Amino acid sequence: MLGYVVPEKAELKMREYEVYSAYYCGICKSVGERHGQLPRFTLNYDFVFLALILAAIDSAPDKISSEHCMIHHIKKKNVLKENEAMDYAGDVMLILAYYKLMDDYVDDHSYPSRAMAMMLSPTIKKLKNQHASLCDIVESQLRELSNLEKEQCAELDRVEEPFAQIMEAIFTSSGAADSSVLKVLKHIGYHLGKWIYLMDAYEDIEENIEKGTYNPLLFRFDYKNERIEDFKERIETIVEFNLMHYLAEISNAVALLNLKKNKGILENIVYFGLLRKTEKVLGKGETNEQSI
Amino acid sequence: MNNPYEVLGVRQNASEDEIKAAYRELVKKYHPDKYQNNPLSDLAEEKLQEVNEAYEALMKNQTSNNYKAQNNNRGANQQSSPEYNSIRGIIDTGNLDFAEQRLNQIVNRDAEWFFLSGMIAYKRGWYDDSVNKLQTAVSMNPNNFEYQSALKNILNSGRMYQNQAYGRGYNSNDDMMCKMCQLYMCADCLCDCI
DSSP states (O other): OBOSOOOOGGGSOHHHHHHHHHHHHHHHHHHHHHHOSGGGGGOBHHHHHHHHHHHHTSOSOOEEEEEOOSSSOSSOEEEEESOHHHHHHHHHHHHHHHHHHHHHHHHHOOHHHHHHHHHHHHHHHHHHHHTHHHHHHHHHHHHHHHHHHHTTOOOHHHHHHHHHHHHHHHHHOSOOSOHHHHHHHHHHHHHHHHHHHHHHHHHTHHHHHHHTOOOHHHHHTTOOSOOHHHHHHHHHHHHHHHHHHHHHHHHHHHTTSOOOSOHHHHHIIIIIIHHHHHHHHHTOSOOOTTOO | OOOHHHHHTOOTTOOHHHHHHHHHHHHHHTOGGGGTTOTTHHHHHHHHHHHHHHHHHHTTTSOOOOOOOOOOOOOOOTTSOHHHHHHHHHHHHTOHHHHHHHHHTOOSOOHHHHHHHHHHHHHHTOHHHHHHHHHHHHHHOTTOHHHHHHHHHHHHHHHHHHHHHHHTTTTGGGSHHHHHHHHHHHHHHHHOOO
């Protein structure tokens, strides 16, 4: 499944894992019920984190019921119901997926991308009414990103900025909360955007070299056709510094939220899951076979 | 004020030691060093104040040993030009665009220029950019303690995060002792042999 923002499964209490799964299945079901079956292919772990954190600001308990799943026919699954944060997370997941696909089509003339975007198109028309300014931000920032990539931008922060702005907008547009909570959510969204973009860039180094496509790290660190392992070793210290700094900002911000529920799951993701994923992508640290 | 027991996360009849331990943990959590130059620093300061008030309320009979959030106001640098000092003031108010505008008008880019440019970048969230500029500042003026200290703090926050993760138990199950205990307990459960 898509997504970098995952928990460390082995360290979740069984009860916490059940709740996490309920949120995950909940988003899938919510999208299915409100927008039809096709858009469910966009399901992404990052938005489970969004749902969890937005819902955690509210003290209302999670409503979880046992239901059948299209994919896993045999056992019933725990599914979160009637949860605004979850519905919102599903909506923005679709919005981001749609505009990303459209971008892929426009930039690379990728027909599979166009086909998938077309499938989402009627849903997005509906969502544009409720989330007009968010859709504008996503669309314009992805355009900006595309321009920076075409210009072969060699400044890491500059090329990360559009996606950081997108995630910042996503985290602050749910209509929740008072201004100090929004300030914290803004900080989390912004740094999560930077982290996801940089993680993705680092993972794509090989593919981009092979295909001759843009990768910010190749320009930032002046790739001179050396062996990939040597390049990665050369850039590792600085990339690691940036990734860890983003995680420091995210964790410090989450510490300032008054989490009314699911604190254990969120802290697991922030202190274990994100760290584990970072180390894994950088190719260092212990592997934990039970991670998602 | 919120319920002081709730704020400190202790039960109603907690002992003085429990209260003190909880207080220390929270001070560490909201310590201003973690939120230096951070847009959330005022929120962290509020939380710290709330914690201090709660602690004071519960320890009414003791002389309070509170941690007071230090005012992180760098203030005017004596050796710096008036223009630079004015820009520092603008940075402190959070008006980064304006500070950057004023800075870009300066033609002579010395160490102080790169330091202030780096601090603006840092407050925007541009850490790679910030470190590059601060390193330039340090190389241009290696004796300046302010520049070195700022750079060191920034480079350290990733380490502080990782220490927190380890403190909470990250990788704690890879310890040899842990593995042996697990094997022992599994063997016992399987065949009741111990």
